[in-house]
Amino acid sequence: MADIRNNFVGIKSPNPFWLASAPPTDKAYNVERAYKAGWGGVVWKTLGEEGPPVVNVNGPRYGAIWGADRRLLGLNNIELITDRQLQLNLQEMKQVKKNWPDRALIASIMVPCEEASWKAILPLVEETGADGIELNFGCPHGMSERGMGAAVGQVPEYIEMVVRWCKQYTRMPVITKLTPNVTDIRKPARAAHAGGTDAVSLINTVNSITSVNLDTFSPEPSIDGKGSHGGYCGPAVKPMALHMVAEIARDPETRGLPISGIGGVTTWRDAAEFLALGAGNVQVCTAAMTYGFKVVQEMISGLSNWMDEKGHRSLDDIIGRATPNVTDWQYLNLNYIAKAHIDQDACIKCGRCHIACEDTSHQAITAMVDGARHFEVMEDECVGCNLCVNVCPVEGCITMVPLEVGALDQRTGKTVSPDYANWTTHPNNPMARQAAE
Ligand SMILES: Cc1cc2nc3c(=O)[nH]c(=O)nc-3n(C[C@H](O)[C@H](O)[C@H](O)COP(=O)(O)O)c2cc1C
Ligand code: SF4
Numbered sequence: 001m002a003d004i005r006n007n008f009v010g011i012k013s014p015n016p017f018w019l020a021s022a023p024p025t026d027k028a029y030n031v032e033r034a035y036k037a038g039w040g041g042v043v044w045k046t047l048g049e050e051g052p053p054v055v056n057v058n059g060p061r062y063g064a065i066w067g068a069d070r071r072l073l074g075l076n077n078i079e080l081i082t083d084r085q086l087q088l089n090l091q092e093m094k095q096v097k098k099n100w101p102d103r104a105l106i107a108s109i110m111v112p113c114e115e116a117s118w119k120a121i122l123p124l125v126e127e128t129g130a131d132g133i134e135l136n137f138g139c140p141h142g143m144s145e146r147g148m149g150a151a152v153g154q155v156p157e158y159i160e161m162v163v164r165w166c167k168q169y170t171r172m173p174v175i176t177k178l179t180p181n182v183t184d185i186r187k188p189a190r191a192a193h194a195g196g197t198d199a200v201s202l203i204n205t206v207n208s209i210t211s212v213n214l215d216t217f218s219p220e221p222s223i224d225g226k227g228s229h230g231g232y233c234g235p236a237v238k239p240m241a242l243h244m245v246a247e248i249a250r251d252p253e254t255r256g257l258p259i260s261g262i263g264g265v266t267t268w269r270d271a272a273e274f275l276a277l278g279a280g281n282v283q284v285c286t287a288a289m290t291y292g293f294k295v296v297q298e299m300i301s302g303l304s305n306w307m308d309e310k311g312h313r314s315l316d317d318i319i320g321r322a323t324p325n326v327t328d329w330q331y332l333n334l335n336y337i338a339k340a341h342i343d344q345d346a347c348i349k350c351g352r353c354h355i356a357c358e359d360t361s362h363q364a365i366t367a368m369v370d371g372a373r374h375f376e377v378m379e380d381e382c383v384g385c386n387l388c389v390n391v392c393p394v395e396g397c398i399t400m401v402p403l404e405v406g407a408l409d410q411r412t413g414k415t416v417s418p419d420y421a422n423w424t425t426h427p428n429n430p431m432a433r434q435a436a437e
């Protein structure tokens, strides 16, 4: 039986599934039930400074994007950090940690970008017995307008400075949560690393407006006829999150820096993908908000079963396994050639592949043959782009078949070379030509 116990920067949990800082981790009542359902850890809803609690809107705080089957694909929110008193949160955290010593409990913190504010809150958090802290440099709305959250996370110098303060004023492991609302995620990660962070976690939510009400012309969610940008999360952001995790995992300057992967994790498969790209564990928010705490049970059993099936004995067998396979475009093998193939028994003759290829690709799929509807790939035209695979409504009906070494590519008239050759040495590359001259 696979061992899915997790050790993330010395913080142990029975599995790699943590709830991300958000409404599911807002209070002891939630967190206790989450642990009962099986979550390995939680990052408590972000704490702010002592004083009057933050104020949320009193109307809708979510916008959403759905698939055709009304499945939630993306969620946007304009919620702020916790609106409960700091002392109440701290008391509850202390009690919860006492009741559940084997589960990870992380305190997420966001206070003004001043040394005194961080110095003041850290001992209070440490007192609860929390296993670590997560610095919320990600919140894209509300708090950033006050110089916190993404306002700090978008300035590498501030990140480094705050991380240094935290390392100075607490013994707890420091996890720096990054905002995806930057052009190059490696820069804030490097800054956190330079400041001495123990780990990074990402992504927080993506700046977004999900929709506009065309009767009132107000963006959703609408508060008295006005909308504001919010933070996007859920399955729709997973590709961006995977990319950013991989960028940090393969950056020579941050290689080996532990990463907690966040963004759209809904099934065990999503989690395994984050781990494979270099995350040491994952955090989940939208899936728990959509399907409830018990969604973790499928994640645990799915991951364990897959690991058993593949002979992976522990998480270390998976973590980072895909990272070396992430490369830059110019290093892809241009001698790898694949052609689409349509399984005629599976084809329902809907014609979508033909339209897609005809109108936007390479006119390589027939529509009629001998007066009958018939969809077949013409190999002498197919460039192997796989658009048809992605638009076909029947899973597995169109597959991409690589040409064997020595086979004739009917489109180019050349045989497939056994050699690996990429753009950096291609004769059409002006840089390569210059180097050769
Ligand atoms: C309603 C809501 C409130 C959130 N509040 C916080 C917060 O207080 N602190 C924080 O660091 N992240 C917060 N997040 C972001 C999540 O922790 C997480 O980074 C993001 O939702 C991506 O994960 P997901 O795709 O699994 O939802 C919030 C997300 C949602 C949906
Ligand atoms: S792989 Fe691309 S070019 Fe080939 S048939 Fe499909 S859509 Fe057309």
Ligand code: SF4
Pocket (backbone or CB within 6 Å): 342, 346, 347, 348, 349, 350, 351, 352, 353, 354, 375, 391, 392, 393, 394, 397, 398
């Ligand atoms: S899209 Fe798929 S099912 Fe439809 S015609 Fe093409 S191969 Fe057949």
